[in-house]
Amino acid sequence: MSDMESSVAEKMPTVSVGETVARRDASGDRPRQTVFDVRDLTVRYGGNPALAGVSLEIHENAVTAFIGPSGCGKSTFIRCFNRMNDLIPSATVEGEVLYRGEDLYGKDVDPVNVRQLIGMVFQKPNPFPKSIYDNVAFGPRVLGWKQELDERVEQSLRQAALWDEVKDRLRDSALSLSGGQQQRLCIARALAVEPEVILMDEPASALDPISTTRIEDLMHELKRDYTIVIVTHNMQQAARVADMTAFFSVDVSSGGRTGILVEYDETQKIFTKPSDQRTEDYVTGRFG
Amino acid sequence: MRATGRRWSEDVVKGVLALFALVSVATTVAIVVALLLPAVDFFSQVSLREFFTTTDWAPLFSPARFGVLPLVAGTLLITVVACLVAIPFGLGAAIYLSEYARPRTRRILKPALEVLAGIPTVVYGYFALTFVTPQLQALGVPVGIFNALAAALVMGIMIIPTIASLSEDAMTAVPQALRDGAYGLGSNKLQVSLRIVVPAAVSGIIASFVLGISRAVGETMIVLLAAGGMPNLTFNPLEQVQTMTAFIAAVGAGDAPHGTVAYNTIFAVGLTLFVMTFAMNLVSIRLVRKYREIYE
Amino acid sequence: MSTLATSTALRQPRKRSRVLGWAFLAYLLLSLAVGFTTLGALLVDVLQRGLPFLDRILIFEVPSVDPNIAGARPAILGTIYLMGIVFALSVPLGVGTALYLEEYANRDRWYNRLLEVNIQNLAAVPSIIYGILGLAFIVRGPIGLGFVLLSGGLILTLLVLPVVIIAAREAIRAVPSSIREGGLALGATQWQVIWRSVLPAALPGMATGTILALSRAIGETAPLLLIGGLTYVAFNPTLLGPFTALPIQIYNWTAQPQEQFRLLAAGAIILLLALLLTMNALAIWLRNRYQKRW
Numbered sequence: 004m005s006d007m008e009s010s011v012a013e014k015m016p017t018v019s020v021g022e023t024v025a026r027r028d029a030s031g032d033r034p035r036q037t038v039f040d041v042r043d044l045t046v047r048y049g050g051n052p053a054l055a056g057v058s059l060e061i062h063e064n065a066v067t068a069f070i071g072p073s074g075c076g077k078s079t080f081i082r083c084f085n086r087m088n089d090l091i092p093s094a095t096v097e098g099e100v101l102y103r104g105e106d107l108y109g110k111d112v113d114p115v116n117v118r119q120l121i122g123m124v125f126q127k128p129n130p131f132p133k134s135i136y137d138n139v140a141f142g143p144r145v146l147g148w149k150q151e152l153d154e155r156v157e158q159s160l161r162q163a164a165l166w167d168e169v170k171d172r173l174r175d176s177a178l179s180l181s182g183g184q185q186q187r188l189c190i191a192r193a194l195a196v197e198p199e200v201i202l203m204d205e206p207a208s209a210l211d212p213i214s215t216t217r218i219e220d221l222m223h224e225l226k227r228d229y230t231i232v233i234v235t236h237n238m239q240q241a242a243r244v245a246d247m248t249a250f251f252s253v254d255v256s257s258g259g260r261t262g263i264l265v266e267y268d269e270t271q272k273i274f275t276k277p278s279d280q281r282t283e284d285y286v287t288g289r290f291g
Numbered sequence: 292m293r294a295t296g297r298r299w300s301e302d303v304v305k306g307v308l309a310l311f312a313l314v315s316v317a318t319t320v321a322i323v324v325a326l327l328l329p330a331v332d333f334f335s336q337v338s339l340r341e342f343f344t345t346t347d348w349a350p351l352f353s354p355a356r357f358g359v360l361p362l363v364a365g366t367l368l369i370t371v372v373a374c375l376v377a378i379p380f381g382l383g384a385a386i387y388l389s390e391y392a393r394p395r396t397r398r399i400l401k402p403a404l405e406v407l408a409g410i411p412t413v414v415y416g417y418f419a420l421t422f423v424t425p426q427l428q429a430l431g432v433p434v435g436i437f438n439a440l441a442a443a444l445v446m447g448i449m450i451i452p453t454i455a456s457l458s459e460d461a462m463t464a465v466p467q468a469l470r471d472g473a474y475g476l477g478s479n480k481l482q483v484s485l486r487i488v489v490p491a492a493v494s495g496i497i498a499s500f501v502l503g504i505s506r507a508v509g510e511t512m513i514v515l516l517a518a519g520g521m522p523n524l525t526f527n528p529l530e531q532v533q534t535m536t537a538f539i540a541a542v543g544a545g546d547a548p549h550g551t552v553a554y555n556t557i558f559a560v561g562l563t564l565f566v567m568t569f570a571m572n573l574v575s576i577r578l579v580r581k582y583r584e585i586y587e
Numbered sequence: 588m589s590t591l592a593t594s595t596a597l598r599q600p601r602k603r604s605r606v607l608g609w610a611f612l613a614y615l616l617l618s619l620a621v622g623f624t625t626l627g628a629l630l631v632d633v634l635q636r637g638l639p640f641l642d643r644i645l646i647f648e649v650p651s652v653d654p655n656i657a658g659a660r661p662a663i664l665g666t667i668y669l670m671g672i673v674f675a676l677s678v679p680l681g682v683g684t685a686l687y688l689e690e691y692a693n694r695d696r697w698y699n700r701l702l703e704v705n706i707q708n709l710a711a712v713p714s715i716i717y718g719i720l721g722l723a724f725i726v727r728g729p730i731g732l733g734f735v736l737l738s739g740g741l742i743l744t745l746l747v748l749p750v751v752i753i754a755a756r757e758a759i760r761a762v763p764s765s766i767r768e769g770g771l772a773l774g775a776t777q778w779q780v781i782w783r784s785v786l787p788a789a790l791p792g793m794a795t796g797t798i799l800a801l802s803r804a805i806g807e808t809a810p811l812l813l814i815g816g817l818t819y820v821a822f823n824p825t826l827l828g829p830f831t832a833l834p835i836q837i838y839n840w841t842a843q844p845q846e847q848f849r850l851l852a853a854g855a856i857i858l859l860l861a862l863l864l865t866m867n868a869l870a871i872w873l874r875n876r877y878q879k880r881w
Binding site for chain 2: 085087116124125127130141146196
């Protein structure tokens with residue numbers, strides 16, 4: 004970890020211009036189970052592609068980060084993994100997103116089930132205006148898991164490293180918590196429905212540095228049992244937490260702004276020896 | 292440079308406009324005085340106890356009886372039945388418009404719903420009397436020409452836009468982030484609507500109910516034409532009833548001599564009606580302000 | 588998780604919630620259908636019964652105990668005159684009050700806030716109470732005009748005044764403050780800025796709101812019943828004479844036992860609805876035509 008950090012800090016220049024092909028499977032590691040297999044994904048909002056031709060694989064029990072300048076489609080991309088883009092009427096999705104071999108956008112796949120398996124935490128903490136207990140219990144109740152609710156709530160809060168702080172005030176309103184606590188509550192809420200994957204869209208960008216560190220520590224803990232995918236605009240954060248990093252950029256050649264995947268590799272490679280010049284420019288701070 | 296004092300013409304303009312504004316204040320004061328003075332006169336001759344607790348209303352007969360409860364019961368009966376229609380369907384329409392309808396659909400449906408509210412109440416009264424009642428009879432429902440049911444059903448439908456419009460405003464004001472959070476947990480639309488949006492919008496929704504009830508209580512023409520003209524203390528909607536408003540209209544349009552106790556019943560009943568609706572309106576305004584504060 | 592298990596998990600319908608989902612949607616659509624079906628039934632019924640009676644007699648003759656020669660001319664004229672009175676009075680009063688509240692009044696003063704609450708309350712007072720007000724103060728009492736057309740016009744004005752005020756306020760509020768600041772910076776007085784810049788800009792919005800308020804006034808019956816609208820009027824109404832109006836005539840005919848009067852009522856309803864439709868269409872046209880995007 005500290006190697007990577009010092010590399011970034013020194014902004015060590017790298018050499019190759021290379022091809023703009025995304026790289027899969029890092030060399031030399033034990034083979035990891037593929038959880039998501041994205042093939043040539045293009046997302047349009049009423050005509051203009053916000054994201055085009057993206058292909059990559061997400062590995063199990065790893066933290067994968069999407070980085071890139073604003074407007075490059077990272078949030079759009081991550082929302083494809085749990086079909087949240089379905090909620091936007093003008094959005095169309097082309098290409099495939101395979102989850103353990105099954106097409107998420109298949110004909111009889113119910114997005115509601117997708118979202119129970121693949122959970123999401125949002126940029127701005129959005130606890131429901133209910134009690135802390137009812138927030139965490141919401142998911143299980145909705146799924147009909149009424150037994151052992153208390154145990155479930157406690158376990159989720161423990162996993163989110165929030166239990167000790169709230170165990171005596173579970174009936175208090177969730178809105179009485181601090182920003183960092185609210186975000187951990189949202190994580191606990193997501194964990195309560197027993198997902199396999201947790202998507203996080205800039206989970207710490209609205210929080211103070213101390214809360215951010217706690218969330219990052221959580222990601223380390225959680226990746227043992229879950230697969231984590233995060234979007235972050237903070238390169239240092241990606242360098243700290245992610246095993247794999249995907250760098251996105253904006254392509255203006257066709258008139259509009261379309262997001263494309265530039266490079267996808269082990270985090271260490273992305274930050275010390277990127278293959279693409281654009282990646283190097285971004286991580287060394289020359290733009291974006 | 293010439294020293295200019297305050298332009299007095301500006302003060303004149305402001306004064307004139309303030310006077311215009313006072314017209315509305317004067318109206319309220321006038322309403323209160325118009326109701327109170329004759330009512331006080333009335334209650335000097337008829338005891339409060341008789342008015343509010345006895346159950347025989349026959350002010351134009353002799354011996355005259357002044358128990359207002361049949362009129363209040365008539366109003367309540369019609370209001371309750373009307374709300375049994377207006378509240379579920381008004382809320383349903385609101386949920387559809389807010390959570391299910393596409394923007395283009397909503398742009399057409401919302402104004403269309405307002406048309407319902409724009410039909411004059413005398414037309415609704417005509418409809419209740421000449422269409423709904425015969426239809427009910429044809430269906431085998433044992434109602435006479437005048438009955439509370441037909442009037443209440445039509446009134447309920449008339450009130451649907453009131454409830455739908457205000458509830459929909461309250462629901463649309465709920466931030467999308469809350470819905471996203473719930474969808475992200477694997478909820479379906481029904482669950483998001485009922486477990487997240489409606490509870491979050493509840494004060495606006497209750498405000499709409501209260502406003503709807505207030506409108507039902509204050510409505511005159513539908514009940515005047517279709518519900519009947521004889522006071523009747525009952526909770527059976529199949530019978531005919533006379534509401535407070537219908538009574539006021541009937542006596543007010545009639546020939547009771549000015550200044551008599553019988554004539555002053557208009558004001559006593561009017562005062563009762565005014566106090567009821569005024570209280571409800573205050574509650575509704577308070578609730579709307581509360582939900583606007585939370586989200587805007 | 589195995590591929591088969593995943594496949595099942597993704598596809599497995601939650602049976603109970605599927606059925607509930609459809610049932611709920613059915614209830615929502617039913618909610619809409621109830622209102623629209625009733626509206627449709629009402630319109631069909633009125634047209635079916637009234638169209639045959641929509642003829643010269645209805646429009647040009649006076650009421651009569653003989654339904655064959657009864658017409659609604661006094662009522663139609665009464666409605667038109669009332670509309671005129673209400674328009675002439677409510678526009679200056681309503682716009683003036685709105686201007687006072689938006690441009691001149693200090694919001695922190697308690698009396699101005701009371702004024703606002705007062706207007707909101709007045710907008711929700713039952714219309715028959717306005718009738719009582721008219722009976723006590725305008726027909727009799729201090730103003731003492733008697734059961735005449737002007738009384739009806741005054742009371743309807745008071746009835747719709749809150750609505751006009753609220754609509755005018757919204758229109759004035761929509762005018763961006765940059766317009767005001769620009770004018771004031773040039774040395775114009777507040778009133779000059781209002782008269783020359785703000786009012787013209789707010790005019791379309793106010794016109795729309797006023798027309799909608801007027802269409803409410805036209806349909807009101809209850810207050811007029813108390814102001815003497817139910818008198819038998821077989822001549823053209825004058826400002827200070829007995830009067831009647833279209834909704835009153837409809838009420839009158841509907842309440843008659845003879846079936847033919849009911850049919851006449853349907854004809855009069857068509858007239859009234861046509862009038863309302865025209866006014867609302869005008870309001871919408873005005874709004875679309877002149878709505879500025881700031």
